[in-house]
Amino acid sequence: MNAYWIAFQTIVVKETMRFVRIWPQTVLPAVVTTTLYFIIFGRLMGERIGPMDQMAYIDFIAPGMILMTVITNSYANVVSSFYSGKFQRHVEELLVAPVPNGVILAGYVCGGILRGLAVGLAVGGVAAWFVDFHPHSPLLVLLVFVLTSAVFATGGFINAVFANSFDDISIVPTFVLTPLTYLGGVFYSIDLLPAVWQKVSLFNPILYMVNAFRYGIYGVSDIAIGWALAIMLGFLASLSAVALYLLHKGIGIKS
Amino acid sequence: MDALELQDLRKTYRGGHEALKGIELCVPEGEFFALLGPNGAGKSTAIGIIASLVTKTSGRVRVFGHDLDRDPMGVRRAIGLVPQEFNFNQFEPVEEIVINQAGFQGIPRREARARAESELRQLDLWDKRRVSARELSGGMKRRLMIARALVHRPPLLILDEPTAGVDVEIRNSMWEFLQDLNRQGTTIILTTHYLEEAEALCRHIAIIDHGRIVENANMLELLTRLHQEILVLNLRQPLREPPAIEGMTLRCLDPLTLEVVVRRDQSFNRLFCELERHGIEVLSLRNKKSRLEQLFMNLLGNAA
Known part of the structure; x- marks a missing residue:
């Protein structure tokens, strides 16, 4: 078996074991939070809000809720794991070994995707209690799922490379990811916004991800799916290029 | 290779x-x-x-x-x-x-x-x-x-x-x-x-x-570049003053401990013969510093 493939598998297994070992911290909170969201926003308030995009409000928010947890968890997995590797210096285990930068990045991103998948499935299970799911295009659901978590896992990797303290790894999720997610069409259709804000919303990449995911489930979207997929691939390629450059230069990890 | x-x-x-x-x-x-x-x-x-x-x-x-x-x-x-x-x-x-x-x-x-x-x-x-x-x-x-x-x-x-x-x-x-x-x-x-x-x-x-x-x-x-070694000897009987041995420097660290500086061109046999002649019985001995430590200090001293 190819040595780089073995190294990749090792990183993925190590990353997976890490979040599985601490599942009450990594998987459970998302399940609890989403259940509360469904009860409060979906059931209690949703029935008063009325339909959105010709569907029940709880049905409308379900895909975005799932994707929101995927985004948060993919990002959190990589940023916390790689930064703690820097902090405890065990990232050196990889740096002294014959592991190319691309394999290091792919391994961590894959770990992030798997956590996104694990949490997404758990939250999807919760959603199934409240919503009747019949995916319009299962393949598109899976593709958006993987692309979204890969984009944010790569973002988490870059954040971890630059981070110098544990505070630095919470700044982006708090001040960038959360606002972008809440304004990314999870809880409303952008058709409700004034024309100017509709245009501003189009600069939010999460809008495309949420809409593509919603389309995969219901076949309904505010934006064109081809465009959404192209944007996701563009973000993934750009962020991966940045991450590989940082690794190549040793920024944040080598003196 | x-x-x-x-x-x-x-x-x-x-x-x-x-x-x-x-x-x-x-x-x-x-x-x-x-x-x-x-x-x-x-x-x-x-x-x-x-x-x-x-x-x-x-x-x-x-x-x-x-x-x-x-x-x-x-x-x-x-x-x-x-x-x-x-x-x-x-x-x-x-x-x-x-x-x-x-x-x-x-x-x-x-x-x-x-x-x-x-x-x-x-x-x-x-x-x-x-x-x-x-x-x-x-x-x-x-x-x-x-x-x-x-x-x-x-x-x-x-x-x-x-x-x-x-x-x-x-x-x-x-x-x-x-x-x-x-x-x-x-x-x-x-x-x-x-x-x-x-x-x-x-x-x-x-x-x-x-x-x-x-x-x-x-x-x-x-x-072999060391010019001298410093030995620390533990004695059986207390000693008030160190004996005079030609070419060697001796001093009492305490009544039962004697420090001797031996140059490379001097033999330890002569040191022990002289000590025996003065009735001094040695129980044990050790280097004051490791030989390498001595050399290390000399080299760093020269480099500075």
Whole structure:
């Protein structure tokens, strides 16, 4: 078996074991939070809000809720794991070994995707209690799922490379990811916004991800799916290029 | 073939600190080599560059013929590193740490397990394989890092202060282990603050100071350069004043302890004959400083 493939598998297994070992911290909170969201926003308030995009409000928010947890968890997995590797210096285990930068990045991103998948499935299970799911295009659901978590896992990797303290790894999720997610069409259709804000919303990449995911489930979207997929691939390629450059230069990890 | 070759190796850190000022070093295959120097001399920087943890400013590094710039993966395959600081995940079980390192080296899982078992058994850590690394004692953590560094059977093992903070018993068993490893063909480079460690283990030493190699020679050749040795003798009977012995300097450290400075051209036989003539019975003796320590201080004194 190819040595780089073995190294990749090792990183993925190590990353997976890490979040599985601490599942009450990594998987459970998302399940609890989403259940509360469904009860409060979906059931209690949703029935008063009325339909959105010709569907029940709880049905409308379900895909975005799932994707929101995927985004948060993919990002959190990589940023916390790689930064703690820097902090405890065990990232050196990889740096002294014959592991190319691309394999290091792919391994961590894959770990992030798997956590996104694990949490997404758990939250999807919760959603199934409240919503009747019949995916319009299962393949598109899976593709958006993987692309979204890969984009944010790569973002988490870059954040971890630059981070110098544990505070630095919470700044982006708090001040960038959360606002972008809440304004990314999870809880409303952008058709409700004034024309100017509709245009501003189009600069939010999460809008495309949420809409593509919603389309995969219901076949309904505010934006064109081809465009959404192209944007996701563009973000993934750009962020991966940045991450590989940082690794190549040793920024944040080598003196 | 040379295990390690450094040519004009330089490192200037971002703040402008010049840690290495053009190091030239050659370590032949099979050598047990000590890299000595005071704190901040540049030892860890040099090791960091060789192990791909520090980016060099300029110069060339070759490990068993693999050039660090052209074949970095070949260099990394050839090296096992035991760093000064603990650098493993404290929350991972001991066995997993070693197996994962084997995986990073491209060793399939089944073989990695077998190798991890072999290394952990050799280093007396097999019983602790399922324990979280943070629960190990300091000495065990050092041995864990050695097991991890050896799991891919590298031909060059680099140890940065391997016995810092471990007790005498563990230190001695680590010395034996390293000597065995060297006898089996592994080239070993170590940095240490314990000069007696370098004197006991290494056949060749280089001394680095202020980013430059100030000495690079065979251990025996270096020790013959010592002009004098200072012996401390423990006596059976208390002594009020030291006897006068021509050509030697003697002084009482306390009534039962005598310090004698013996030049290289003087024999110990004459010293003991004279002591016997004065009715002084010696129970035991030791070097005041290790011979290497004395030489080290002389060299650094000259360099300054």
